Every structure is written in C-alpha cells, then in structure tokens.
Amino acid sequence: MEAYKEEFIHFMIDCGVLQFGDFVTKSGRNTPFFINTGFYRTGSQLERLGGYYARAVHDAFGTDFDVLFGPAYKGIPLSVAASMVFSKEYGKDIRYSSNRKEVKDHGDTGILLGSPIKDGDRVVIIEDVTTAGTSIEETYPILKACGNVEVLGLVVSVDRMERGKSEKSALSEISEKYGMKTTQIVNMEEVVEVLYQREYQGQILIDEARKKQIDAYYETYGASR
DSSP states (O other): HHHHHHHHHHHHHHOOEEEEEEEEOOTTTEEEEEEGGGGGGGGHHHHHHHHHHHHHHHHHEEEOOOOOEEOTTTTTHHHHHHHHHHHHHHHHOOEEEEEEEEEEEESSSSEEEEEOOOHHHHHHEEESSSSOOOOHHHHHHHTTSSSSEEEEEEEEEOOOOOSEEEEEEHHHHHHHHHHHHHEEEEEEHHHHHHHHHHHHHTTBOOHHHHHHHHHHHHHHHHOOO
C-alpha cells in the first residue's frame, strides 16, 4: 500500500471523519463505521484533503483533463481544494466547477458555479463517498447538457465496497452505466488493513470484536468483485 493511503486513513481519524460505532446510513443500513466529510472544517485540513484528492486524480487521469467538477453541496469545497493543489503540484491550471441546487436567474445566472463548461471539455467528477450513485444520476445530465463534454470519470475519498442497486458496488455500477472510470483514495479493505489490531493515537479502533462486526456487515451488504 502506498504511504499516502495510510496517511489519509490516519488523517480521517484525526479530523473525526472516519468513525466506528453503531450508525444508520441514508439507505437505512445499520453500519459499524461511518464517513462524514462534513468534519473537514479548517483551511489546513482542506489543503491536505485537496492534496490527497489531487494525488488520486493524477494517478487515475494524469493531467489530460480540463475541469474538476464537485456536485453540490459537499463537492463544492472538494473541487476548489483539489484544483488548487493539483495546479501547484502537477503544473497544470485545472478549472473547477460545481452545480447549484436551484438555477439562479439574476446576476451570475445559470446552474453552475465556478468555471463554465463548454464543448470539448474533459471533466473529472470528485465526491466524498458514493453509496447508491444518486448524485451522479443528477450530475451527469447537467454536464452533458453543457455541450459536447467528455466525462472521464469519478474519484471518491472512500470506496465503502458495498452493494449499490445490484450485487455490484456503486462505483462499478456507475462505471458500467456511464462508461467512465471510477477510483478512490482508499477503500474499506485498506482501512481495515491499516487499523486492525494496530494502535493509533493510544487506541485500537478495529479490535477483534469490531472486525467481526465489519465482516458481518459485508456478509450482508458486500459487493461482488
């Protein structure tokens, strides 16, 4: 495993983003772990987060694209932070864009924030965590309505590796449905590998009991490979 992935897992814990306990997801599943990117709240945290996203984007797509698109609302700061670091680290001034939930009819009109998207643009979407692919169903038509736009792929922070609407993962479903590449900074298998029976900040977050809960969760909701 690349060192930056382990760093990112520890970074999520430090920020309170990755938590273990008893939670209920938006889809109604009882889960022993939860990822809440709303806990990235400071400038330094966003700068580091942007760096991890920029690395994942570069690993998957190089510099051969034009726009980083972050779906509203959580994707807005992600696209801004990642585009800033990407331009600095990889020497290409990438534009950022996001959508509004409602079309603005005065001033800077339209549905997009940041850069306009035009014919010929190659777009990479970045999101926090994708469980069912709902936001992509909303985002993809918006991008295609902008013109002859090529949506190259999607990058998320954590792949939960659980079923979407079928037996496959949400990322696999998105890849097949829209013909785009999907990737992540880390997946839950890597999270377990880093934390199982290993102390961090004075505690073991995934002990034997927690590991059994996670295994049981994936027996029920795990995606087929």
